[in-house]
Amino acid sequence: MELTPFAPLYERTSPWAAVYLDTSAGDAAAWEQTGAGGEGGAGFRARGIGRELARQGADEATCRAVVDAADSCPHTTQPAGRVIFASSGKVAFDLPLTMPPPGGWSATWSRLPHVAPLLELVPDEPDCLVAHVDRTGADFELRTAAGSGPAGGGPGGRWPPRHGSTGPGHWSQRHFHLNEGNTWEENARAVAEEIQDFVVDTGAGLVVLAGGEPERHAVHDHLPPPLRTVVVEAPYGDSGPYGDPPPYGDRAAGARTPRLDADVRAARQDYLRRRSIEELSRFESACSPARGHAGAAEGVPALVEAAREHRIERLLLAPDAEDAHRALWAGPEPHQLALRRGDAAHLGDAEPFAARADDVLLRAAAVGGAEGVWVGARAHGHPEGGLGALLRWTF
Known part of the structure; x- marks a missing residue:
């Protein structure tokens, strides 16, 4: 995950409220059951968040800003959520979450914004x-991650919109009409070439082939080997939602079926699992005895040293990381971090403050242009204490 967009959060020295909300439709039903005195469930929970922040020491203006933002969060039909960062009475970030947070919501008031989740x-x-x-x-x-949209234009203007459906919510926004005089083998090759062009044009990291088994296999076989590694085949459903005449009626059967949606979600999750395993394999290789841990760091002392020297390229965080809750001492600058209060004073700040290890290290990583990586793919091979880093350079 690119952390640079969150660097502005660290420009303020005042404490931060960080609120993670489940805004899914299922959670909304639970809200209504928790409402009291005839008041809406959403407002009831928003005020509970405000009370929790006040209990942790948040100022009244910031509590009010968070309550207003939480109360106005829209509900969605898909599992989702929002994160709200507020400080000094103002909401600085209000962003959608791809996945809902566990427990419905969480609220944190601390010197550094709690961005680890x-x-x-x-x-x-x-x-x-x-x-x-x-x-x-x-x-x-x-x-x-933001939803569905047009896949982009192709060469020669071969992509007319269908039936005037040009809104971003329509899946069938671009079409490639095959030459009926060609053999299916020729047409399959043509579709494969168009897929290659679209991957280049859009930067897509994953391709899902939906349709009948012979058609999927034929197109797949004409794709170049490097592209096949990111291709998943998925059969489409039995009936189309649009009731369109040929040639679109058959293909429309794959449009908004739950089965296809589930296949796409599964393909994305598998992609994330594979990437997590790859990152852990890189980490294990960098930590091999032959290299003497030169290319990686694990354990809070080693990570603190690497963060001071701006050597973190990727900060790895595992689920339930024990060291994430460990207190570190920090100053106003990202490189000012230490294991003990006395050490922080030697780094140039007379008034260091205590903060969670994951938040302190993520601040250094964000300002230093590093990435954050969630490594939840497997239990073994995780960094010591759940926190680790791949380093930019070694000594």
Whole structure:
């Protein structure tokens, strides 16, 4: 996860409120059951968040700003959530979450913004190109973390919108009409070439082929080997939601079926698991005895030293990391961090403050242009204490 966009959070020296909310439709139903005195459940929970922040020492203006923001968060039909960062009576960030936070909500008041949950709740899901194929043509849809949209234009203006449906919510926004005079083998090759072009144009990291088994296999076989590694095949459903005449009726069957949606979600989750395993494998290799831990750091003392020297390239955080809750001492500058209060004074700040280890290290990583990586793929191979780093350079 790119941490640089959160660097402005560290420009303020005042404490921060960090609130993570579940805004899914299922959680909204639970809100209504917790309402009291005839008041809406959402407002009831928002005020509970305000009371929790006040209990932790937050000022009244910031509590009020957070309550107003939490009370106005929209509900969605998909599992999702929002994170709110507020300080000095103002909301600085109000962002959507890809995954809902556990427990419905959490609220933290601390000197540094509590950004660590973002690594799990906003994973770097790849943009996904869904190609609905049959023997008459191909429809393309680009699915991102923000939703579905047009997959982009192709060369020669071959992508007319269908039936005037040009809004960003329509999956079938771009179509590739095959030459009926060609053999299916020729058409499959043409679809594969268009998929390659779309991957280049959109930067999609994942391709889902939806359609009948012979058509999927034929297109897959014509893709270059490097691209096949990010291709997943998914059969489409039995009936289409649009009731369109040919040639779109058959392909439309793969549009908004729960089965296809589940296949896309599973493909994305598998992508994240594979990436997590790859990052852990890199970490294990860098920690090998032959290299003497030169390319990686694990354990809070080693991470503190690497953060001071701006050597962290990727900060790894594992689930239930024991060291994440450990208190470190920090100063106003990201490189001012230490294991003990006396050490922090030697780093140039007369008034160091205590903060969670994960928040202190993430501040140094964000300001230093490093990435944060959630490594929840497997229990073994995690860094010592749940925190580790791949380093930019070694001595």
